Amino acid sequence: MMNTAIVNIWGKMAGAVAWDEKSEWASFEYDPAFKRLGWELSPLKMPLSTEQRIYSFPELRKETGSSFDTFKGLPGLLADMLPDRYGNELINLWLAQQGRPENSMNSVEMLCFIGKRGMGALEIEPAILKQNVNTFSVEIDSLVEIASKMLSKKEPFVANLKSDEEKAMREILKIGTSAGGARPKAVIAYNEKTGEVRSGQTRAPEGFKHWLLKLDGVSEVQLGATHGYGRVEYAYYLMALDCGIEMMPCRLLEENGRAHFMTRRFDREGSYTKHHIQTFCAMKHFDYNRVNSYSYEQLFQTMRELKLTYAEA
Structure with a gap:
């Protein structure tokens, strides 16, 4: 089982993520060389800093008694890469093929399963599934x-x-x-x-x-x-x-x-x-499974925080 992984973007190492089995949350740290590039991947929750800072969000673990596990202990930046219900069903079938029980992947291992195939521009190493160099025909x-x-x-x-x-x-x-x-x-x-x-x-x-x-x-x-x-x-x-x-x-x-x-x-x-992308859920750590908990006013406020122009918004 994988507990650590490298996070890359556009051919650069952005940082590393580590999973703590006991606490069931992940920690992420930017690579010093990447910080000097000034590329803000998560400006609101994990902004670049002159200090060497390790980011972790214990509040993003699954709550006791809750049926939802939206972030799976990961920062929103990385949780955005995770599959949802359908993808999780497929992964459980793959686990069965490997002789493993359902839902036995930790969150970092799941990121490695996605590897370079995720939405957006983030890529994870090492990748569990071999990346195809060429496309294949789909029926x-x-x-x-x-x-x-x-x-x-x-x-x-x-x-x-x-x-x-x-x-x-x-x-x-x-x-x-x-x-x-x-x-x-x-x-x-x-x-x-x-x-x-x-x-x-x-x-x-x-x-x-x-x-x-x-x-x-x-x-x-x-x-x-x-x-x-x-x-x-x-x-x-x-x-x-x-x-x-x-x-x-x-x-x-x-x-x-x-x-x-x-x-x-x-x-x-x-x-x-x-292109690097982030959902509103990931950007503000707002759980999309909590229906009616958030408003358009909060979305507009986030646009102001990001200093978006009218056209960008």
Whole structure:
């Protein structure tokens, strides 16, 4: 089990994170050379300092009796990289393949599982899963079928894998654990001219752009069937545009009677340029699972703290 890891960004070592098994929280320290660059990754909760400071946030551990574990003892900057419900289900299946019990990864080990495949520009070393140098072709209908089987919990899926299903599961692990959210999704590279779909966790080939795809038609125990959700979300996208809200381009990918919702990734530009991003949850350590606990006024106040211009806000 891994308890320490290196955090990199844009080819530079940003710092190191360590996990304390006893206290169940992580500590992070910026690398001195990185601080001299002046790149503020977490300006509100972990600002750069002339002093050598170690950041830890015990209050971000799971509370006794709570069903939510949003930050898993990590600073928001790093917790943003963690998968959500769907990704955690996939990781538990991988753990079963390794002969380990469910939820037996500590938070730093989970970061290493994500490695270089996370949203945004942060990258973690060492990485547990080998990083693909090249993209691989993705069959959407196969992803839907295997994802449904994996999440149905009606049979010991891992024990009964066929060779082609095992390959599909490895693909899902690489492209399905990077993004947060409860519903099944995949990071892909998509060619709008040919309609070809390839894996999106590495450099996009010529003619391809980075997209996030939400799988339509996956039946899942906790959330039920998702058939038709893609069209509903696309309708909301069109309404948002009519209201003058600026969004990344979205579209539907249709196959076998299903309509998968796709949105262009805002954390990628061109073939492989990575943009650093942070959610409001991570930036202020506001737990998104605490519904109705936060307001737009707090969001606007955060914009003022960051000194955003009107256009940026």
